[in-house]
Amino acid sequence: MxxxxxxxxxxxxxxxxxxxxxxxxxxxxxxxxxxxxxxxxxxxxxxxxxxxxxxxxxxxxxxxxxxxxxxxxxxxxxxxxxxxxxxxxxxxxxxxxxxxxxxxxxxxxxxxxxxxxxxxxxxxxxxxxxxxxxxxxxxxxxxxxxxxxxxxxxxxxxxxxxxxxxxxxxxxxxxxxxxxxxxxxxxxxxxxxxxxxxxxxxxxxxxxxxxxxxxxxxLNMIRKSVRAKWLEVSLPMEPFEKFLEKDTIVQQRRDTLHTAYNILRGKSNTKYVGAMKFETEVQLDLELVEISEKVIISPEVEKIIEKEVAKELKKKYEKLLSDLKELNADPFGYGVIYRINQKDGHLKNKEWREKFPNIEVDYKLNVRLVRHGTID
Known part of the structure; x- marks a missing residue:
């Protein structure tokens, strides 16, 4: 058997x-x-x-x-x-x-x-x-x-x-x-x-x-948190001229200071404030890893770097939003924020296509220079 x-x-x-x-x-x-x-x-x-x-x-x-x-x-x-x-x-x-x-x-x-x-x-x-x-x-x-x-x-x-x-x-x-x-x-x-x-x-x-x-x-900083990311930002030279080492000053004045950073942490938060207006706050913790001129780094210079980087990134965000509004495409996802702030949470695609080109976004960049290495 x-x-x-x-x-x-x-x-x-x-x-x-x-x-x-x-x-x-x-x-x-x-x-x-x-x-x-x-x-x-x-x-x-x-x-x-x-x-x-x-x-x-x-x-x-x-x-x-x-x-x-x-x-x-x-x-x-x-x-x-x-x-x-x-x-x-x-x-x-x-x-x-x-x-x-x-x-x-x-x-x-x-x-x-x-x-x-x-x-x-x-x-x-x-x-x-x-x-x-x-x-x-x-x-x-x-x-x-x-x-x-x-x-x-x-x-x-x-x-x-x-x-x-x-x-x-x-x-x-x-x-x-x-x-x-x-x-x-x-x-x-x-x-x-x-x-x-x-x-x-x-x-x-x-x-x-x-x-x-x-x-x-x-886009990544709006859509998700980022870390260990390379960021390059060109800054106006004028705020840094008095901090240049004397032997680096050349006869021809350079208008731009090129800088590069490692993003230690980058995250954002967006809220709808009403009347098709949004506020997007971006928090960036940066490590300065490269600078195109010999600038004497001090606490005062660090504050200037933070301020100038924030200004440049704010302008980049505003330009990008303007370009996307011309295309009438919203990869940032502002429509999602708008939808969840409606009483019924409902939004039709056609409705957002009509509204998106007219939205206003106030970008608030909070930049913090956490540390910097030896800059040659």
Whole structure:
């Protein structure tokens, strides 16, 4: 009886195993990154950076492409270029061409989100031109898999909070949360090498413009707390002239003092004060690590640095807000603050589009120079 029992168990396991589809790894093309472009007559074009594990080939990185009236149709068409099966389960980066991003990426996003085989850790980004031009760099100058290269650029730059790292769930959250707009990193080609060069500003799911990469730290300090972040600020020279060491004064007067800091702590708090007016207070604890002239650092000079840095950052915030109001896109999330201060907590997207260009924000920068090293 015991023998028959174990025999039955073995038979059941054998039958269950036969139901699970399996594929030899040599027959799979694992998609690492996918570029999406919008072609003529709204035909979708997809360009795929894949790993293909061929037994006799040392080069496992390949590029395939396809076209279709849907993303899945384009993927199926790309499969016709290969003698192996494309597997999308390891997509690390989804890259949208500028035309596709301006058209609206929600159809592509929803396709990703609904597919249980795709990871939620995929990064999203935009290409300044066609996504295929960047993905196909693989065939020219990038020896490693281009998908891994682009993913590494985002990972390296976002780890110290230098740049927005947007995963699929982050975009979905911001898209459906009324009162805040998503942002995405923007790639441009620089001498045939992809470079993270700007921030794509989205209005809902459509790209409506871009802002300088230098604004990333300003956005980050409003959206979250930051630490161990590099900050560069150019200050007027005039307040520091009498504190310069005599042997550093040159005949030609310099108008600007360039300074650099390590952010020990950066955080903000925003409140709605009524009549479409907001107050955003930013607290910065800084370590001075670099200065372009030999300034004698003293408690008096530290106070001047704090005051001048606060003035310069306030001007940067005001300029950034002005640019975003022209685009009518709110990545800061002032609409969320406005919404939660309404009696019913309700806000329609169209209503905030009408209100956002007319809001006023008083930026209060509290800068504290916590310590400084030896400045050469």
């Amino acid at each position: 015991r023998y028959i029992k174990w025999l039955n168990i073995a038979l059941v396991c054998l039958l269950l195993a036969s139901c699970i589809p399996s594929h030899d790894i040599e027959r799979l093309g694992v998609i690492n990154s996918r570029g999406v472009d919008l072609g003529e007559e709204n035909i979708y074009e997809t360009t795929l950076a894949i790993y293909q594990f061929e037994g006799e080939s040392k080069d496992t990185a390949k590029i395939v492409a396809g076209k279709g009236k849907s993303i899945k149709g384009a993927l199926k068409d790309a499969n016709n270029e290969t003698n192996f099966m494309l597997a999308p389960g390891k997509i690390q980066l989804e890259l949208y061409g500028r035309k596709a991003a301006e058209y609206g990426i929600l159809p592509f996003i929803e396709t990703l989100y609904r597919d249980a085989n795709l990871p939620n850790t995929s990064y999203l980004a935009v290409s300044d031109g066609d996504a295929k031009d960047i993905i196909r760099i693989q065939e020219k100058d990038i020896s490693m898999n281009i998908g891994k290269f682009l993913h590494g650029l985002i990972e390296e730059n976002s780890t110290p909070n230098r740049f927005p790292r947007v995963m699929l769930p982050n975009f979905i959250r911001d898209f459906y949360d009324i009162g805040v707009d998503p942002i995405l990193p923007l790639f441009k080609l620089n001498k045939d090498v992809p470079k993270l060069s700007a921030i794509a500003v989205m209005q809902d799911d459509k790209m409506v413009g871009e802002i300088s990469i230098d604004n990333a730290i300003l």
